[in-house]
Structure formats: structure tokens, C-alpha cells
Amino acid sequence: MTAPVTRRSLLLKFGIFLNAVAGLALAIPIVGYLLSPARRKRMEGALTWVELGEVSAFPEGQVRMATFRNPSTRPWDGQTADIPCWVRRTGPSEFQVFAVNCAHLGCPVRWFPQSNLFLCPCHGGAYYADGSRAAGPPPRGLFRYDYKIENGRLQIKAGMMPTLGNVIASRTTPGEPCA
Amino acid sequence: MRLIRSTLDWFDARLKVGTAIRETADHPVPSRSASWWYVFGSGALALFLLQVATGICLALVYVPSADEAYRSLQVLNHEQALGWFVRAVHGWGSNFMVAVVLFHMAQVFLFGAYKYPRELTWMVGVVLLVVTLGMAFTGQVLRFDQDAYWGLGILTSIAGRVPVIGGRIVQILLGGPIIAGETLTRFFALHVFVIPGLLIGFVGVHLWMVLKLGINEYPMPGRLVDKETYVAEYEEMVRKDGVPFVPVAFRKDLVFSGALIAAVIVCAAVFGPFGPGGAPDPTIIQTVPRPDYFFLWIFSIAALMPPSLETFALLVGPPLAILALLLLPLWAGVGEKSWRRRPVAVLVVVFAGLGWATLTHFGSTAPWSPVMDAWSALPVPAKHLQGRSAVVRLGALVFQNKQCRDCHALGDAGGRRGPALDDVATRLTKDQLFRQVLQGGGNMPAYGTNLSPAETTALVAFLETLHPANEPPARDASQPTTPVR
Numbered sequence: 001m002t003a004p005v006t007r008r009s010l011l012l013k014f015g016i017f018l019n020a021v022a023g024l025a026l027a028i029p030i031v032g033y034l035l036s037p038a039r040r041k042r043m044e045g046a047l048t049w050v051e052l053g054e055v056s057a058f059p060e061g062q063v064r065m066a067t068f069r070n071p072s073t074r075p076w077d078g079q080t081a082d083i084p085c086w087v088r089r090t091g092p093s094e095f096q097v098f099a100v101n102c103a104h105l106g107c108p109v110r111w112f113p114q115s116n117l118f119l120c121p122c123h124g125g126a127y128y129a130d131g132s133r134a135a136g137p138p139p140r141g142l143f144r145y146d147y148k149i150e151n152g153r154l155q156i157k158a159g160m161m162p163t164l165g166n167v168i169a170s171r172t173t174p175g176e177p178c179a
Numbered sequence: 180m181r182l183i184r185s186t187l188d189w190f191d192a193r194l195k196v197g198t199a200i201r202e203t204a205d206h207p208v209p210s211r212s213a214s215w216w217y218v219f220g221s222g223a224l225a226l227f228l229l230q231v232a233t234g235i236c237l238a239l240v241y242v243p244s245a246d247e248a249y250r251s252l253q254v255l256n257h258e259q260a261l262g263w264f265v266r267a268v269h270g271w272g273s274n275f276m277v278a279v280v281l282f283h284m285a286q287v288f289l290f291g292a293y294k295y296p297r298e299l300t301w302m303v304g305v306v307l308l309v310v311t312l313g314m315a316f317t318g319q320v321l322r323f324d325q326d327a328y329w330g331l332g333i334l335t336s337i338a339g340r341v342p343v344i345g346g347r348i349v350q351i352l353l354g355g356p357i358i359a360g361e362t363l364t365r366f367f368a369l370h371v372f373v374i375p376g377l378l379i380g381f382v383g384v385h386l387w388m389v390l391k392l393g394i395n396e397y398p399m400p401g402r403l404v405d406k407e408t409y410v411a412e413y414e415e416m417v418r419k420d421g422v423p424f425v426p427v428a429f430r431k432d433l434v435f436s437g438a439l440i441a442a443v444i445v446c447a448a449v450f451g452p453f454g455p456g457g458a459p460d461p462t463i464i465q466t467v468p469r470p471d472y473f474f475l476w477i478f479s480i481a482a483l484m485p486p487s488l489e490t491f492a493l494l495v496g497p498p499l500a501i502l503a504l505l506l507l508p509l510w511a512g513v514g515e516k517s518w519r520r521r522p523v524a525v526l527v528v529v530f531a532g533l534g535w536a537t538l539t540h541f542g543s544t545a546p547w548s549p550v551m552d553a554w555s556a557l558p559v560p561a562k563h564l565q566g567r568s569a570v571v572r573l574g575a576l577v578f579q580n581k582q583c584r585d586c587h588a589l590g591d592a593g594g595r596r597g598p599a600l601d602d603v604a605t606r607l608t609k610d611q612l613f614r615q616v617l618q619g620g621g622n623m624p625a626y627g628t629n630l631s632p633a634e635t636t637a638l639v640a641f642l643e644t645l646h647p648a649n650e651p652p653a654r655d656a657s658q659p660t661t662p663v664r
Binding site for chain 1: 244245246247328329332333335336337338339340341344345346347348349350351353354355356357358359360361362458459460461462464465466467468478481482484486489490547548549551554580581582583585586596619622623624625626628629
């Protein structure tokens with residue numbers, strides 16, 4: 001037996017309905033607000049060309065550290081927006097620019113020119129000078145940035161922390177030869 | 180005295196909580212449950228209250244901005260009066276809280292407290308463990324130094340391994356494409372608003388169930404839990420043998436909680452605050468990031484796991500472990516409670532404890548990491564140089580200069596990533612040494628392109644001398660013996 005619809009029961013239902021609508025009208029923008037960092041537009045816009053300096057600052061056959069200011073910053077980012085990278089010059093206009101983040105779990109790899117290796121202090125990952133994996137737990141070689149040379153200045157396409165989910169460069173060949 | 184009484188009565192006439200408080204205090208508990216084994220839960224609660232109080236104090240000064248956080252921590256440590264002490268109490272309090280929560284869990288597991296009708300109490304407890312660890316991790320992030328920065332990098336790299344949506348999860352975690360301003364503010368919001376809110380809510384539910392269902396009776400070997408009869412038996416036991424919670428059980432809780440907080444204060448005063456370490460500047464890469472002690476075991480697993488299993492273990496392992504804990508009372512909700520008749524349960528706790536301790540030990544020594552300065556900081560033991568030929572000494576120089584020492588120990592000093600080389604000549608022949616150096620393998624990089632033929636010859640000549648005086652070097656049995664140099 002259904003209860004007869006009265007003015008009072010209708011008011012209750014209308015109250016529930018009104019709150020559901022208001023709740024939805026609030027929930028949708030809040031979810032959008034929370035998920036906004038993962039919007040495709042924002043992710044694609046994150047990568048832009050940044051300058052690392054004169055090409056002549058990077059001697060041929062050597063690996064040097066360069067730093068750049070991350071292109072998308074907030075005024076309160078402070079030092080965290082200063083991002084380092086490893087620049088290896090292999091020819092007059094040939095470069096390899098590696099992210100410092102180890103492909104294993106993101107710790108900063110250090111360059112040892114004596115043994116021509118990048119070594120990671122966290123879990124012992126090791127990479128050869130060309131960025132390919134030499135030893136340890138990393139599942140791949142170092143992440144590489146796309147680069148170009150404009151007016152004698154080296155530029156890389158950067159702006160995102162590289163992870164296995166965000167491989168920053170388009171030209172990185174995943175199957176680089178390992179020893 | 181009469182004034183106090185009448186004031187209290189005035190309030191209670193309006194608040195109407197006096198009866199509830201009295202009933203809670205007087206509610207009978209089984210006399211044997213008023214035991215020193217039953218003090219860990221209230222101890223964890225006391226530590227949580229301490230964390231709330233000191234956390235609010237820290238929030239008065241701390242600035243949750245990537246630009247300012249590190250400086251505000253320095254101000255807390257060095258300029259703000261007693262700021263160092265409040266930071267120290269908060270830091271030590273968190274370490275104690277994680278430890279006490281784990282002890283509490285082990286105790287209720289061994290005493291079968293998760294069995295009928297307290298299954299949900301256990302499940303909420305598992306959630307509380309996860310939430311407590313969440314507090315510990317986010318708190319470590321707010322101590323915004325190098326370890327916090329690279330710890331976030333590790334979290335990010337793990338999240339990035341999620342198939343398909345990994346990249347998006349990273350963006351949401353960091354609040355943007357890199358670890359920066361918005362990363363710190365969202366971890367601040369988690370640590371200060373979201374997770375404490377969850378913690379308070381779940382602690383309320385947990386305590387409500389403990390009060391309504393009654394505290395677990397002290398298990399007796401052979402007294403089995405039967406869903407048909409348990410509740411009646413428990414009520415009978417409490418009626419016959421119950422003691423009021425206050426003061427019989429409460430006084431032990433009180434003593435333990437007081438001792439815990441005193442211990443936190445002593446540790447804080449003696450050992451001081453944790454960090455902050457180096458500035459959170461990603462361009463300073465001369466750093467050896469390490470997590471706080473309660474996450475060192477995960478750090479170890481990440482190093483020791485075979486790479487092929489790693490993504491699976493990092494992404495699926497923790498949810499599976501939590502699910503197993505959640506489902507435990509549904510799987511083993513009746514029967515024997517006493518640990519004396521549950522050898523498997525005892526073994527699980529022993530192995531979990533030993534595993535945890537072992538992994539934590541490895542995590543704190545990190546034998547898998549190259550010792551980054553061993554090549555330039557450690558001398559070659561003199562016995563390997565005295566009276567040796569020029570080529571051997573040159574080989575020793577190559578050994579140091581090419582950072583071999585970072586991964587290989589000599590005379591018990593150096594890296595532990597690869598085997599110690601004090602007696603390598605007894606294991607590998609000259610030809611095998613050449614092959615290993617040039618081609619690498621067995622998780623060693625190949626040095627073929629990095630060494631000149633002269634350097635390689637010298638290095639192998641040096642390695643050939645590394646054998647005990649009374650043990651000859653290995654030789655190739657297919658070759659005629661040559662006199663030992």
C-alpha cells in the first residue's frame with residue numbers, strides 16, 4: 001500500500017530533490033577543480049622550449065650540468081622551480097640532454113667523468129655516457145629532452161618531471177642498447 | 180568544593196553528558212582484561228592528542244610555501260623561542276605513534292581480538308593504521324628539505340608506473356607538472372585538514388565499538404569463539420567477574436600513556452628535532468635521499484626487488500596487503516583466540532617483525548648504493564702497494580680513479596654494491612678479470628670504452644695481486660702454469 005501524497009510528504013521530497021541538485025551543482029565544479037592539474041590542455045601546455053645557454057658553454061665530448069627555470073611556475077615556487085639537467089655534447093651540433101631523475105625512482109643521478117658513468121645514490125642505478133642503462137634496477141635508460149639550437153643557443157623542450165608515465169621527449173628510443 | 184560541585188551540576192543540567200560519562204567510566208570490563216597488555220590503544224590515542232597539540236603550535240609559525248617553508252623551519256629551530264623543542268616533540272611523537280600503533284596491532288592480532296563480534300573494530304583499525312602512515316609520510320613532506328623533495332620524487336615515480344593513467348595521477352599528486360609550490364600546499368592540506376579529519380572520525384568509530392561491544396576478554400587457550408553463544412558468554416563473564424573500567428583498567432592506561440609522553444619529551448629534549456636537512460633545491464644533486472625510519476623497509480624493497488617484478492610489487496603489493504588485513508576477520512572470525520594455540524599467528528608476527536627489522540637495517544645501511552665518495556676518500560690498503568711493481572701500483576690508481584671502489588670494498592672499506600675484491604684473484608683468472616672489466620655483466624657496467632688498453636692491463640695486474648698470502652690465485656687449468664709474480 002503506498003502512502004498518499006500529502007503536502008508534507010511532497011515538501012520532504014522536494015527538499016531532498018533541492019539538496020541533491022545543489023549538491024551536484026557544487027560537486028561537479030569541485031571535482032573539476034581537484035582534477036584540473038591532469039587536464040590534457042594543461043599537461044600539453046606544460047612542455048615548452050627553454051634555453052640552457054650558449055652552445056659554446058658545452059665542450060664537445062663532455063657532460064656538463066645545466067639548470068633552467070621551469071617554464072610554468074607559481075610565484076611561490078622558490079628554488080623548487082630551478083631544474084637541473086645533464087648536457088652531453090657529442091658533436092658540433094649534436095647533443096644529448098638527460099633528465100637528472102633516475103628512471104628507477106626519480107633520485108638525482110650524478111655524472112662521474114673518470115669512469116664515464118651516471119650513478120644514482122638511492123638504489124644503485126648506473127648509466128653509460130649515452131644514457132643507456134648500465135646496471136642496477138632502472139627499467140630503461142635516462143629520460144631525454146628534445147633539443148634544438150637557435151642562434152647558437154641550446155634549447156630543450158622541458159617543463160615536466162619525467163616519470164615512466166610521462167616520458168618527456170619524443171625522440172627517446174626506449175630500446176637503447178644495454179651492455 | 181561545594182562551589183565546584185554546583186558549577187558542574189549547572190553545566191550538566193544543560194549539557195546532559197554526565198550520565199554518559201559516568202556510564203563509560205563505570206562500565207564493567209573482564210577483570211583479566213585490565214592488563215598491561217591492553218594499554219597500547221590508549222597509548223596511541225594519547226600520542227595522537229600530543230600530535231594535535233604540538234601540530235597546532237607548529238602551524239602558528241610554519242609557512243606552507245615552497246619558497247618559505249625551509250626558512251620557516253630554520254626560524255623554528257633557531258629563532259623562535261622553544262620552536263626546536265615543539266618540532267622535536269612533534270617529530271618524536273610521530274615516531275612513537277607509528278611504533279605504538281604497530282604494537283597495538285600485533286597485540287590485538289595475537290589476542291584474537293579481531294574475531295566475532297569485533298571484526299569491524301579490526302577493519303577500522305586497519306584503516307587507522309593506513310591513515311597514521313599517511314600522516315607520517317605527509318609530515319615528512321612538510322619538513323620540506325632535500326629528503327622531502329626527493330621522497331616526493333620517489334612517490335611520483337611510483338605513481339608514474341601506473342598503466343595508462345600514471346601520468347595524470349602524477350599531475351594530480353603534484354598539483355602540476357613538477358614538484359613545486361602547489362605540491363607542498365596540497366600535502367599541507369592533507370596533513371593538517373584531510374587526514375587528521377579522517378583520523379578523528381575513525382578513532383571515534385573505533386572507540387564507540389570498543390565501548391559498545393566490550394573490550395576483548397583475556398584469551399584462554401581452548402575457549403573457542405562461537406557466534407551462537409559468544410555474546411551471552413561474554414555478558415555472563417562481565418557480570419560475574421567484571422571490574423569498573425575506571426579505575427581498575429584506566430590506571431594502567433594512565434601510567435602507560437604518561438610514560439610514553441614522558442619518553443617522547445625526553446627524546447625530544449636529548450636528541451632534538453629531525454632536520455631539516457639540506458635546502459629543497461633540485462639543482463643540489465650531491466644528496467643521498469633517505470626516507471624516515473618507518474618507510475625504510477619500502478626503500479629496501481625497491482632496491483632488492485628484481486626489476487621485472489618491481490612495478491607489480493610497488494603498485495599491487497600494498498593494496499593486496501591492506502586487503503588481506505581487512506579480510507582477516509572474515510576469514511578467521513571464530514575459533515581459538517589464544518596465541519598459545521595459534522602457532523601460525525605467532526610465526527606471522529615473528530616473521531613480519533624480523534622481516535621489517537631486516538629490511539629497515541638494510542635500508543639504513545643501503546649496501547646496494549654506490550658509496551659516492553669512496554674513490555676519492557678512501558686509501559688503498561698499504562699491503563696492496565708495498566713492494567709491488569710499478570704496473571700494479573698504476574693499476575691501483577686506475578682502480579681508485581675509475582670509481583671501482585664506489586661499488587667494491589677493499590680491506591672492508593668502500594661500496595658494497597658489488598663483491599669485495601680482497602681475494603678476487605682466487606675467484607677469477609687473468610682472462611676472466613679482463614672479460615669482467617671490459618664487458619661487465621652480473622649487474623656491473625662494462626668499462627671497455629672507458630679504459631685504454633694500458634689502463635686495463637694495469638688494472639688487471641693489480642686485481643691479480645688481490646689474494647691472501649697463503650692462497651694462490653686462480654689459474655686456467657687448460658694453460659701451462661706460469662710462475663707467480
